[in-house]
Amino acid sequence: MAPAENLKKRKIAVLGARSVGKSSLIVQFIENQFVESYYPTIENTFAKSVKYRGAEYDCEVIDTAGQDEFSILNSKHAIGIHGYVLVYSVTSRASLDMIQVVYDKIIDFCGVTDIPCVIVGSKVDLEHSRQVSPAEGEKLAQEMKAGWVETSAKTNLNVAKVFELCLAEIEKRAPRNQTGEPQASRCVIM
Numbered sequence: 472m473a474p475a476e477n478l479k480k481r482k483i484a485v486l487g488a489r490s491v492g493k494s495s496l497i498v499q500f501i502e503n504q505f506v507e508s509y510y511p512t513i514e515n516t517f518a519k520s521v522k523y524r525g526a527e528y529d530c531e532v533i534d535t536a537g538q539d540e541f542s543i544l545n546s547k548h549a550i551g552i553h554g555y556v557l558v559y560s561v562t563s564r565a566s567l568d569m570i571q572v573v574y575d576k577i578i579d580f581c582g583v584t585d586i587p588c589v590i591v592g593s594k595v596d597l598e599h600s601r602q603v604s605p606a607e608g609e610k611l612a613q614e615m616k617a618g619w620v621e622t623s624a625k626t627n628l629n630v631a632k633v634f635e636l637c638l639a640e641i642e643k644r645a646p647r648n649q650t651g652e653p654q655a656s657r658c659v660i661m
């Protein structure tokens with residue numbers, strides 16, 4: 472049995488196509504600021520304590536490099552991860568398509584049928600450049616049995632909600648996660 476304090480540690484990986492606003496979403500959540508300039512991410516880890524349903528969760532948020540159809544899923548982004556935030560930009564249809572690609576790679580890697588996951592449509596402040604309707608984003612999330620929300624890191628719209636929804640998706644599957652260990656990191660001896 473894992474020590475009680477480990478039960479509230481949650482590792483969340485944020486994935487999606489390049490430049491969709493993954494880092495901006497995380498930096499707004501952790502540091503309450505928005506940076507207009509673009510610096511491609513290699514990898515970054517952030518920590519924040521989040522209160523959800525009266526309990527304090529120690530969240531480790533992993534910011535990843537943008538993915539494309541050819542990138543190989545880094546095992547660090549599958550093993551030991553409790554929940555996923557998959558980000559597309561509402562201004563890019565191609566980035567929505569990338570969600571399915573990344574999702575399938577995680578499912579394949581972990582050998583599971585579904586994962587605790589939130590699909591995020593970012594950059595809603597750029598309404599004039601919208602290419603993906605809310606209904607399309609929500610439909611994809613339903614197919615994946617995932618949470619869904621549209622955000623703006625620029626105006627701080629729904630940013631905290633992303634991580635609350637992710638904790639909700641993780642806790643929904645609580646029987647699997649009661650030991651504090653996500654499914655893909657367990658070893659079963661037959």
Ligand SMILES: Nc1nc2c(ncn2[C@@H]2O[C@H](COP(=O)(O)OP(=O)(O)OP(=O)(O)O)[C@@H](O)[C@H]2O)c(=O)[nH]1
Nearest residue numbers: 490491492493494495507509512537594623624625
């Ligand atoms: N208008 C607007 N711009 C945004 C928003 N979020 C991010 N951006 C801009 O989009 C660009 C890319 O943002 P990043 O957060 O670096 O994107 P990323 O997904 O982390 O990029 P990679 O590290 O390459 O994968 C930056 O110029 C941001 O300022 C948003 O909510 N609204």
